Amino acid sequence: MIRLEDLTKIFRTPSGDIVAADRVNMEVPEGEICILLGPSGCGKTTALKMINRLIPPTSGKIFIGGKDTSQLNDIELRRNIGYVIQQIGLFPNMTIEENICVVPRLLQWDIKRAKTRAAELLDLVGLDARQYLKRYPKELSGGQQQRVGVIRALAADPPVMLMDEPFGAIDPINREIIQDEFLKMQSELKKTIMFVSHDIDEAVKMGDKIAIFRAGKIEQYASPDQILAHPENAFVADFVGTDRTLKRLRLLTAEEVADRNAPITSRSTKVEDARQVLAASKARFAVVIDGENRPVGFITADEMRGASGTVRELANRLPATVPIRADLRAVVSEMFAHDTMWLACTDDNGRYAGVISQPDVTTALRATYASAPDAAHDPGAP
């Protein structure tokens, strides 16, 4: 848990005082990712760097795990906080292994334990330990370096991580991949994370909560869905963009929306039987599955009217299928690409998992709009 209380930073410059953070109050619950979001110069990075005292606060308090950090000295504090920066900052004179072992060694871990930990962490991000431990940073691609940057921060297993635009310098394709990997890791590690970003899409994807900053103040602190559905003021609405409803598509997966009870039939089923199944469910079509439960086609009520024989002869090919884990943005994109109102969903093994339709999607979006506007409202925000 990280709690900021009236955290303030005033930079005294020859041309006058600049208030970079103005009585910031917020709390990040244990195991959650909080994104500090806003335009450049809004104070988000200042707020982050005050937590590990790279920038000393002017006033206010910071609590980590309920403990007032002002009781700790700088060095002790920082060794117990994972820190990842955009420029990665791997030490070029050290091997990947030595880089990962920096904090464990500072904490006087046994060499063997530190090395085992390094190998373990490399495997965690899909880099072969035998191949990479002895390499130097310059021998790795940008994406690989940033993975190492992240695991280096995780090395001593700190409860709290600070990440300053960690994926900002990576190309868009690799960024998506690393973000996904990181979320997967986080679902197991459950670190409490403060994460600075200027990218609303990244914030929506990564954050359990988002704090939107302007001129050193928090404008809104709420869940991504809350911020997209109910921006608290014009600044937030403007910042998240006019397409904010479309952005919300990423917050839901097909799993949450798909109709799992949609009628199905198999190729060898008699048309009359299939017709009865359809009539019972009031649907206009049924998905045809093969012997291994994989969706292979569909058949409509109209086509079956007056027909006989088996489903095999009448079945149409499916234009596409979507994984049930896909987010709604990907689902809608597939629907638009194939000019279809519905798609069959598959599970991880390619087996049929339900049907998702455009009305299902719009209904789901409407449902979250209707939810109480102050459900996730932070009482501490100004």
Add this chain to the structure above:
Amino acid sequence: MEVLSFIAANWLVILGLAGEHLSIVVVAVGLAILTGVPIGIAITQNKRVANVILYIASIIVTIPSIALFGLMIPVLSKIGQGIGWLPAVIAILLYSQLPIIRNTYTAITNVDPALREAAIGMGMTPMQRLMRLEIPVALPVIMAGVRTAVVMNIGVAAIAAYIGAGGLGVLIARGISQTDPRQLIAGAVAVSILAIAADWGLLKLQKRLTPAGLKR
């Protein structure tokens, strides 16, 4: 031809003088590393102090060596060392400060700020940062300063023969006073070869000391 036969006949003497010559430079630059590197690191903390120190070091280099030797005679005479090996070592120690301090200072200040931020953020103390990150990363540039100092001062040491410090300058000085071009040329060529060899050897050492991750 005469020069070659002179060298052939006196190569043991020349080798001895070269050894003397090198001992002056090695001791002086060695001491200069012990003073210059810490000074170069210390002044990274304060830009104004850095400018003053670098300015002083630059002024020292502008003093002609023969004048510096002359200035030291009355001072060192008080301990009976007005001429000879000691003033030569002191002069070269002073001349070496500029390249060593300047290169150390530049190399440390040029360490990527992101590396420094990462190091601080990870909880390294200033001393740990210096020893584990900044000095290793700066080492190639510091070594380049040492090389400059050595090569520059092999020349200066030749002049130290005039205050009785020995070395290859003895041949040159004698060549001039006896109008003997054989000694003069032999001395000059030996000094040049010594400088080139030292530079080459130090370049090898520099490559050796460069951390593997920084090599191109």
